[in-house]
Amino acid sequence: MDNIASGDNEILRVEGLSKTFTLSRKQQKIEKTRATKKVAVDDVSFTAGRGEIFGLLGPNGAGKTTTLRMLATLIKPDKGDAFVDGSSIVNHPEEVRAKIGFLTSELKLEDFFTPNYLFNFFSQLHGVDAATAAERQRKLFERFGIGDFAEVKVANLSTGMKQKVSLVISLVHDPDIIIFDEPTNGLDVLTARTVTDFLQELRSQGKTIILSTHIFSLVEKLCDRVGIIIDGRLTHCGSLGDICGDLSLEDRFFEIYKEAKGDEQ
Amino acid sequence: MRKNNNILTIFRKECARFFGDRTLVFTAIIMPGLLIYLVYSLIGSGIAKEMQEKIDKAASADKTVMMVENMPSQLAPMIDSLVYFKSGVFDTAEVFAQMRDKENNTIYVVFPENLAVDGRLTPVAPDAPVPHIQIYYNSANLAALQTYSTLVTVLNGWEESVANVFDINADPATQYDVVRADEEREEELDDLLSKLVPMLILMMMFSACMAVAPTAIAGEKERGTIATLLVTPMRRNELAWGKILSITCFALLSGCSSFLGIMLSLPKMVHADDFAIDVNYYGFSDYVCLLVVILCTVLLMVAAVSLLSALAKDTKSAGTLTVPFMLVVMAVGMTPLLGDGVPDNLAYYLIPFYGNVQAMASVFARQVSVLPLVVTLLSNLCYTGLAVWVLTRMFNNEKIMFGR
Numbered sequence: 001m002d003n004i005a006s007g008d009n010e011i012l013r014v015e016g017l018s019k020t021f022t023l024s025r026k027q028q029k030i031e032k033t034r035a036t037k038k039v040a041v042d043d044v045s046f047t048a049g050r051g052e053i054f055g056l057l058g059p060n061g062a063g064k065t066t067t068l069r070m071l072a073t074l075i076k077p078d079k080g081d082a083f084v085d086g087s088s089i090v091n092h093p094e095e096v097r098a099k100i101g102f103l104t105s106e107l108k109l110e111d112f113f114t115p116n117y118l119f120n121f122f123s124q125l126h127g128v129d130a131a132t133a134a135e136r137q138r139k140l141f142e143r144f145g146i147g148d149f150a151e152v153k154v155a156n157l158s159t160g161m162k163q164k165v166s167l168v169i170s171l172v173h174d175p176d177i178i179i180f181d182e183p184t185n186g187l188d189v190l191t192a193r194t195v196t197d198f199l200q201e202l203r204s205q206g207k208t209i210i211l212s213t214h215i216f217s218l219v220e221k222l223c224d225r226v227g228i229i230i231d232g233r234l235t236h237c238g239s240l241g242d243i244c245g246d247l248s249l250e251d252r253f254f255e256i257y258k259e260a261k262g263d264e265q
Numbered sequence: 266m267r268k269n270n271n272i273l274t275i276f277r278k279e280c281a282r283f284f285g286d287r288t289l290v291f292t293a294i295i296m297p298g299l300l301i302y303l304v305y306s307l308i309g310s311g312i313a314k315e316m317q318e319k320i321d322k323a324a325s326a327d328k329t330v331m332m333v334e335n336m337p338s339q340l341a342p343m344i345d346s347l348v349y350f351k352s353g354v355f356d357t358a359e360v361f362a363q364m365r366d367k368e369n370n371t372i373y374v375v376f377p378e379n380l381a382v383d384g385r386l387t388p389v390a391p392d393a394p395v396p397h398i399q400i401y402y403n404s405a406n407l408a409a410l411q412t413y414s415t416l417v418t419v420l421n422g423w424e425e426s427v428a429n430v431f432d433i434n435a436d437p438a439t440q441y442d443v444v445r446a447d448e449e450r451e452e453e454l455d456d457l458l459s460k461l462v463p464m465l466i467l468m469m470m471f472s473a474c475m476a477v478a479p480t481a482i483a484g485e486k487e488r489g490t491i492a493t494l495l496v497t498p499m500r501r502n503e504l505a506w507g508k509i510l511s512i513t514c515f516a517l518l519s520g521c522s523s524f525l526g527i528m529l530s531l532p533k534m535v536h537a538d539d540f541a542i543d544v545n546y547y548g549f550s551d552y553v554c555l556l557v558v559i560l561c562t563v564l565l566m567v568a569a570v571s572l573l574s575a576l577a578k579d580t581k582s583a584g585t586l587t588v589p590f591m592l593v594v595m596a597v598g599m600t601p602l603l604g605d606g607v608p609d610n611l612a613y614y615l616i617p618f619y620g621n622v623q624a625m626a627s628v629f630a631r632q633v634s635v636l637p638l639v640v641t642l643l644s645n646l647c648y649t650g651l652a653v654w655v656l657t658r659m660f661n662n663e664k665i666m667f668g669r
Binding site: 072073074075076094095097098100102106107108109110111112113117121122124125126127169 | 271274278282285286488489490492493494497498500
């Protein structure tokens with residue numbers, strides 16, 4: 001497996017991340033298991049380089065979101081560590097949080113406030129000075145057309161508008177590494193296109209993007225390298241060419257999935 | 266990059282959230298005071314009506330006996346329908362002894378000699394003391410109290426009709442109410458206030474905390490907005506301090522509203538003159554001490570309710586979780602009713618809430634000592650610091666923050 005980003009370009013290094021959850025009775029019923037523990041992420045290692053889009057591809061429940069939540073320091077790994085531009089997610093989570101932007105449907109914006117207020121509020125929490133924040137806000141709001149609803153409370157925005165605001169809020173501090181969990185989920189085709197175009201723009205600016213998805217076309221369109229994650233294990237990692245060969249990503253993924261699951265299917 | 270003051274940023278955000286929500290401001294600040302005012306005024310009116318009925322009944326059942334010395338003859342027709350007269354010169358000690366019996370409805374009136382001669386008021390020399398009418402009564406007997414009040418009104422009316430020439434019960438050194446000296450009345454009032462008011466204050470503070478704390482902490486979890494805060498580089502203890510300080514301010518505002526409601530409805534609750542409370546009854550230092558105790562109590566209570574709110578997954582379960590805590594706090598609030606005055610042992614002031622209640626009781630009993638107050642204040646600050654530390658750990662705990 002080609003888990004390593006090329007040369008000294010590396011900005012993210014993930015080393016043997018593991019996470020186990022205790023299942024409640026309700027979760028045991030949903031998962032149809034009697035086991036009280038579930039290994040969500042099992043010894044995952046990979047790296048990502050500057051100016052690279054790295055995709056984590058896998059089915060629902062494979063451990064993609066858990067991996068990203070650990071990278072964003074929302075939850076702690078049971079084992080292993082990851083280094084974001086040299087800062088450990090285990091030992092220096094505050095440093096890591098200052099270096100990353102994280103976007104997931106789990107992170108909600110306060111319905112009561114407007115995009116203008118929220119941009120200023122999060123800029124202050126990230127220690128961005130007022131002039132820089134104002135300039136950044138102008139550019140990002142213009143890029144996503146947020147100016148039209150900048151003074152409308154989040155509660156009154158559509159799903160697409162909220163997603164745009166969330167995306168912009170995650171970038172208030174202009175991070176070098178941006179982690180997106182299912183960035184186009186639930187979006188209409190127009191907003192989804194705006195988001196994917198923006199991710200490519202970010203890459204061209206030298207930003208690193210780690211995204212999780214189960215949409216093959218998104219990976220094929222955006223990702224420089226991809227890690228396939230099944231049942232918490234990173235089974236394959238590398239460029240699309242290395243992983244797929246002559247096959248399409250979808251066909252290759254199902255081959256890999258079959259190999260990994262074997263008789264369980 | 267600028268230097269962060271994240272506590273202030275969180276504080277300002279909480280203020281914008283709270284004051285920008287009219288419903289929240291109404292339910293947390295305006296409604297408590299308004300409700301207390303309306304309910305207490307209603308109860309007060311009921312009590313006043315019942316009291317008046319009792320007085321009227323007592324007055325109509327038995328005419329008061331009025332033992333009188335030197336009464337001008339023209340006064341008799343004015344009060345004849347109210348009282349049986351017993352004129353003469355009496356043994357004061359013996360009369361007072363009789364009057365102290367609650368069932369005895371006698372009042373004892375001493376007019377100055379020669380106040381009026383042949384139906385006309387005797388002129389008073391410019392440098393001579395103003396004639397002084399003394400009326401002794403037993404305030405425990407409702408009929409006597411009512412007659413005393415009527416007699417004062419009649420005499421004042423008479424005085425105005427004939428010229429302003431005499432005073433009634435004007436000697437501050439004399440105890441006219443034969444059963445209750447001023448000191449005794451003050452002691453009773455101090456005792457009553459020190460036993461009841463700390464509990465009332467504690468209840469107000471608790472409802473104020475409950476109005477704001479669960480929304481600010483459990484509400485953030487419920488709405489999913491806490492995670493958005495937790496992925497910023499802000500330290501968790503800054504989030505904890507920002508939350509606790511802002512909630513404390515809102516709780517204090519809510520408490521002030523309840524306090525205003527009580528103060529405005531108090532005149533309707535306590536009609537009798539002998540229960541009237543003047544703001545000057547307590548000194549400036551008493552008010553300062555009370556403010557300090559209230560501030561640190563609110564801080565401690567907010568810290569405790571915040572911890573419980575952080576444990577809860579939503580505002581509804583925060584309400585359920587705080588019920589046992591509320592019962593404990595209410596029970597502690599009632600301890601002055603059971604005890605025999607405020608404790609001297611400083612160790613008691615280290616006990617959270619119990620020490621606060623005793624410190625408040627000492628203020629209302631006008632027995633404030635500096636040391637217990639300092640112990641209460643410092644221990645409360647320590648407990649709040651400890652609570653912030655625990656809250657910080659809870660913000661760091663993924664099971665508590667994201668557990669379902």
